Amino acid sequence: MRMQCLDTKFFTSTSLVPMQLPSRMETHLWYVKPNEVKSEQLLNKYLEFLPKSEKEHVFSMRGDELRKGALLARALVRTTIARYQINQVSPRSLKFRKNIHGKPEVDWQQIEDWHPQQLHFNISHTESLVACGVTTHNPIGIDIEEKERKIKHSISSFAKRYFSQQEVQLLSSISDPEIQRQEFIKLWTLKEAYVKALGRGFSGSPFKTFTIRSAAASKESIHLSESSSFENSDIVVESLEDSTNHTGDWQFALLELAGSHYAAICSRKDCANIGSHPMKIGVWRTIPLVEDEYVSGTNSVIAVGGLM
């Protein structure tokens, strides 16, 4: 469904199309591409949503592109959450706080007489795409990375420094450097998404202490089949520390987004999800206040793994 504001000169928060909250078993993902947002008037409108502290943060970024990206990230999260609570909050009235580990969350207490369903969100951004994931009742973490992202170090030395032994073995078993790089990026986004979903911070869940792999790959087998290690299979996490980590509680999805990015989503499995069904994801490309396009089922959203 394509919604377009007929007169784009007048952007008001009432031009946000109200949305139903995702069900307990669903995840919603909203993304905006900075290069699709060109109107200065629109950017100024987004700026009006931000409190002083967030404005200062935006202006502390060095350079126009970084400032724009920071602004879009805040505009995206505020407008996205406001869509689901359209009679109770506006993008401007939302207040945020951080949990004790630093994970951002909505501060609902600031809104009188309002007891919303447990809305969870997480954002991630790269230079060319900003995304916000939303769930109800279950924590979520997302991470987005450009498919073409290159790192400065060798994949092997980076993995040895930060990843688990199993993951190092898997990556080193890939002989094609380009495929190795792609698998590395996918693994990075999945690990980041998991840590962000847990909400304990980078040091609360050190990367070396858990392995993410395809359910199909066994502990012993370190050889890849011809295709990606995560393609068309469930994605699981294993803790290398003690077993109190309830790693079975977490589900993953890996997508190719907008032809240009890998997006990893991690959320806690809902207790009602007894059959262990894969994540149901609805994806929207948006220009907040201007245009929303549901892109699930199109070329903009290609499932890689975890959605079987």
Add this chain to the structure above:
Amino acid sequence: MASVTASSVSFAFLSAPTKQSQGLARGLVSLPVKAKSFGPLKLRNAPLRFRVSCAAKPETVEKVCEIVKKQLALPPTTEVSGESKFAALGADSLDTVEIVMGLEEEFGISVEEESAQTIATVQDAADLIEKLCEKKE
């Protein structure tokens, strides 16, 4: 409505950067943004710092600036100093861990995750490096 003043919320300078607006931006960067935007997170994670006695040597700060510039592929004219925040320079989480790795390689140290998480500025990194180097000796 395209005025560029200290209290303006206009984004005019986005498309038409002038000397004045660059100065404005730079002024805002080195302002107490540090104090305002970090709040409880920084207080919780970082020990209180008495900069006068424990600040890292200028050479260490300089070396960190070099590593950061290289990692983020910043144009050589970019001003990077002790106060520069990695995030403000455009570092995402992948860049930050690569920077930490670069610092470990350069200085022969090992940075724990807890410490890595507290590094927000070049100065933070330089101070940590010197602390870890002292421990080695």
